[in-house]
Amino acid sequence: MASPNPYHIRSITMPSRSNPILSLVKEQVCPLSCSQPTNLSALESLYDNLDSLLSLLLTEDVLCRQSEGVNELLEDYLRLVDSCDKMRDVVARVRVEQRGVLFMLRRRDRSGLEARIGTYTRSRKQMTKELTKCLENLRHVGRTPVIAHNHSSAQDHEVMDVLKQARSITVSLFRSLMSKFVERRKKWCLISGFFKSRVWSVETDDMETSEWEKVAMALQQLQAASSKLEENHVHDVIRLLDSSDEQMGSIEEILGCFCSRLIRTRVTVLNVLTN
Template sequence: MASYHVRSNSLPSRPHPIIPEFEEKLSQARASEAASSSSASTSISYKLSGLQDLHDCVDRLLLLPLNQQALSQENHKKWVNQIMDSSLRTLDVCNIAKDALLQAKESTQALQSSIRRRRSGKIELSSEVKKFLTSRKVVKKAIQEAIGDLKGIESGCNFSPLNKDNETVTMLREVQATTLAVFGSLLSFISGPKSQPKPNGWSFISKIMRSTRIEEESQPNEFARADFALKLLISQNMKKSDNLNFKDAQDQLEELELCIQDLEEGLESLFRRMIRIRVSLLNILNH
């Protein structure tokens, strides 16, 4: 990891107290990618929370006069514009993830309602389950496209230090790389392990997503468990004697809804922070 304690044009020779905090948050965010958890959703939520803290640090760093002065220099503006472009594309991916979660939540709530109204008849309920699974396929397709977008964002950016005298730009690029990795984990979590693309030369993101795939295969997450429970339910032709399957499906859908709500809140909070940083950078460029 790059050190931000050196003398440079963009940071003071004696580091501001926020800088060590930033380094700590960046290290924690990276470490969370390799951390295991008894609950996959808990792991993803932890990653989103760590990313929120990291963006908070960046927001405060951008308020430092020396950083603003460095980023507003003409020879640095092109790199800041590149960061702005990649952050805009990352926000688009964030919106895709938000839409996928919203669609999954609505489908989950609708199916839960149908299961509670089992008096509607087993044929209609079977149809509702199939609608849910079809909706999941649509979500997975959108997620696959978003994963491809992440690959494009990473391949279009070189996250190695561009200029040893410009630590502020390096800092922003490090944050962008970490953000892409977390989004890779999140998208993989929502879609499930079978939607993983081949690495094709990916670096940081592909490594994280292969790790996420191994974790999912060893312990299915809330999305995968709900899919499995519902497939088992319709495979039994909705027999009245299969009360255990109905109960399991209900339980898995309830867990999935809670998981989705937690991810939605974390993603929305991160989205607001990303917007705030973009506004700060735009103000610096237009100063």
């Protein structure tokens, strides 16, 4: 009988270290997932690093193993691209009409102004309808959970989790941007005061009136005014419209940027699955 080995050897399995790029993406998604995504530079940086992560061989292996969950992500990214593109288009269209109002105001063209305000108001209503549909479409994003298989590695779970969180952060961004232009239902009241002056009063339900809503209020007040345009009031409306135009231009640029990024991300993932 062989004598027992006097040396007891213990096998130690060290946990595999996470890839540096994967670790970086995980660090980025945590704070963005816990708050409203208002830091656009942080979001852009996240997508830059996400592109780097998707180009890694280890990520390609994970995506191939998790094809079922990845297909769900691809469908969600398609919805995000569609919503982003529609929102950018409607913002651009309303911005054109808004600039038409600005042009008439600067010319002090009362006759042309009324028609322009009417067209602009209709475009705002159409915008609300279209963005409401986009918001409804976003409700379907992430409805099907993306879960790695039970036999998957820890790295599989990590990669799928950051992709899922990036998707959720993007949805939150789009909802935040769209909510700026979806008008809340309010009761508009025209109150006649002393000396037949007109004052607009809005029931806000204790909610702060946004700049977008202030523009509508100011233009309705202009329409209700007499044929003479008061210079002080015109200056105030021009200031509001200029500010709104700048904001809309910024949002249009943001949406264009993220639409391109979403398309690129989706194409990268799709290429991994089809190659």
